[in-house]
Amino acid sequence: xxxxxxxxxxxWGAHGGSVWRTVELYxxxxxxxxxxxxxxxxxxxxxxxxxxxERIDVAxxxxxxxxTIVFVGVYHQPGDWVDLVRPQRTIxxxxxxxxxxxxxxxxxxxxxxxxxxxVAYASQGLKDRTKLKGIVQNSPIDIDRFxxxxxxxxxxxxxxxxxxxxxxxxxxxxxxDLPLYQRLLATGCHIRLMGTGLxxxxxxxxxxxxxxxxxxxxxxxxxxxxxxxxxxxxAPEMWETFGRVIHxxxxxxxxxxxxxxxxYTDHIRHNENGFIFDTxxxxxxxxxxxxxxAALYHQISTATRTTLEAIYSPSERAKIVDYYLL
Numbered sequence: 001x002x003x004x005x006x007x008x009x010x011x012w013g014a015h016g017g018s019v020w021r022t023v024e025l026y027x028x029x030x031x032x033x034x035x036x037x038x039x040x041x042x043x044x045x046x047x048x049x050x051x052x053x054e055r056i057d058v059a060x061x062x063x064x065x066x067x068t069i070v071f072v073g074v075y076h077q078p079g080d081w082v083d084l085v086r087p088q089r090t091i092x093x094x095x096x097x098x099x100x101x102x103x104x105x106x107x108x109x110x111x112x113x114x115x116x117x118x119v120a121y122a123s124q125g126l127k128d129r130t131k132l133k134g135i136v137q138n139s140p141i142d143i144d145r146f147x148x149x150x151x152x153x154x155x156x157x158x159x160x161x162x163x164x165x166x167x168x169x170x171x172x173x174x175x176x177d178l179p180l181y182q183r184l185l186a187t188g189c190h191i192r193l194m195g196t197g198l199x200x201x202x203x204x205x206x207x208x209x210x211x212x213x214x215x216x217x218x219x220x221x222x223x224x225x226x227x228x229x230x231x232x233x234x235a236p237e238m239w240e241t242f243g244r245v246i247h248x249x250x251x252x253x254x255x256x257x258x259x260x261x262x263x264y265t266d267h268i269r270h271n272e273n274g275f276i277f278d279t280x281x282x283x284x285x286x287x288x289x290x291x292x293x294a295a296l297y298h299q300i301s302t303a304t305r306t307t308l309e310a311i312y313s314p315s316e317r318a319k320i321v322d323y324y325l326l
Contacts, residue, residue, distance in 0.1 A: 003033040003325050004067030006087070010041035010076040011053060015167050015195075015215045017122075017139065017244045018073035018095045019047065024140035025072065025324075026051060032321055038064055040079050046216075056081050068324065069114075074098055074105040082112040089326070090114040095122045095139070097129060097239050120323075122242040123263030129239075137320060139242055141251060143312050148253030148305055149225050160291045163192035163227045165245050168215045170197035171238040174259070178202035180231075180280045184287060185209055194223050201235060220245070224252040229290055231283065233259035240264060247311075250274065250304035255297060257286050267311065273303035 009022040022037065029035050040056035047053065056063045058081050069087040071078070073095050090109060094102060109117055119134030121127040127136055149155065162184055166172035172195060181191045185207065192211045199206050206212060217223075224230070230249035234240050243264030249256050250267075256274040258264060268274040277283040290297050310316075 005029055005033045005035045005324060006038055006064035006067055006069045006085075007035065007072060008038045008064065008069060008078070009072040011037075011039045011043035011047040011051070012041060012076075013167070014044045014046035017242060018075070018093075019044075020244060021093065021095060021139045022072045023047070023051060024142065025070070027142070028140050028317060028321060029324055032325060034067075036064065040081065041076060058084065070324070071105070071109075074101045077101075077105060078108060082109065082114075085112070085114075087114065089118070090116070091118045091120060091324070093120045093122075093137075094126065094130065094134070095241060097126060097241055099130070102130070123266050125263035125266060126241045135323070137323065138311055138316075139244055139247075140317070140320060141244065141247055141308070141312060143251040143308050146221050146224065146248045146251035146308075148301070153225070155228075159188055159190040160229070161190045161192055161227050162229045162231050162287060163223075164195070164230055164232050165193070165220060165223055166195035166197075166215065168196040170200035171235045173198040173201035174233040174235055175201055175203070176280055177233060178204065178206065180283055181210060182207060183280065183284050187284075187288065187291075189287070189291070192223075192226060194218060194220075220248060221252065224249055224254060227254055229287055230254045230256045231258075231287070232256065232262075232264075234262070236261075247308060251308040251312075253301045253305045255290055255300040255304060257283055257290075267307060273300065273307045275300075 007022050007025055009018060011019055026035055026037055037051045037053050038056055039053055043053050063081045064085050068089040069085055070091045072093045075098060119132055120137045121134050124136050194213050195215045232246055240262040243262055246256055246264045258276060260276050260278050270276045275286045
């Protein structure tokens with residue numbers, strides 16, 4: 001018997017973690033089940049180009065029915081159509097730390113008669129902060145798309161390039177990031193960012209020598225191949241639950257230097273497959289060491305890719321499929 005799975009997400013933007021979790025779940029599950037992708041919002045045209053999106057419209061009878069319904073994210077509250085679904089199984093993928101939204105979302109599903117709701121957390125840290133039952137499940141990533149540069153793509157001559165990518169959102173940047181970037185520039189590093197908002201977070205103009213482009217200007221794998229090191233920290237008010245971009249950087253074999261506060265630290269062992277820092281002094285020292293120690297750089301680069309190959313091995317991906325096919 002073929003399972004029927006309904007993935008629900010607003011699909012507003014082309015760069016959010018929940019949106020890409022929906023995309024990769026569709027790709028992962030489609031060979032094994034009849035998978036529908038639903039939205040009751042206006043999807044981003046980029047998503048319409050890669051997903052068979054079905055629009056929810058009660059008036060025309062277009063909405064999920066039965067099967068397994070999977071709500072990817074709780075930041076968009078569902079409409080009255082949820083009263084009509086009557087699924088055999090309900091899963092909520094909790095991808096961002098939004099406790100108030102989660103409470104409202106769950107109450108709405110309970111009111112629709114969805115009693116035995118399962119929760120899939122983006123990280124162990126998120127589950128620990130939420131204190132509700134559920135499983136921890138890594139967001140699927142296509143590590144064949146995100147790979148280290150091949151032997152026939154040698155690193156072009158350039159300064160040691162430190163960078164990061166994210167949505168165009170000031171909350172994705174820390175107020176202390178600009179002083180750190182200025183310090184790295186002074187040592188001869190090049191700074192390359194894809195995702196605007198740093199100027200707002202820092203409350204001052206950026207140096208002309210910094211390269212900042214808007215999110216989506218380049219394919220993420222192309223952008224990552226232009227870097228030598230991935231540096232990541234968010235604003236204090238934004239706790240990063242999983243950090244998809246960090247894992248994509250690791251899949252590309254980039255050493256990652258990340259702030260201690262975030263669910264992504266589940267997968268990073270300091271000085272083994274990446275680096276964790278608390279202060280600008282620590283981050284600058286780590287990056288200088290990577291810049292000057294080729295053996296260390298190679299060791300960490302190899303370990304980052306190996307870590308992602310283990311996280312997304314065929315057996316681990318099969319576990320994700322098996323969970324949704326229960």
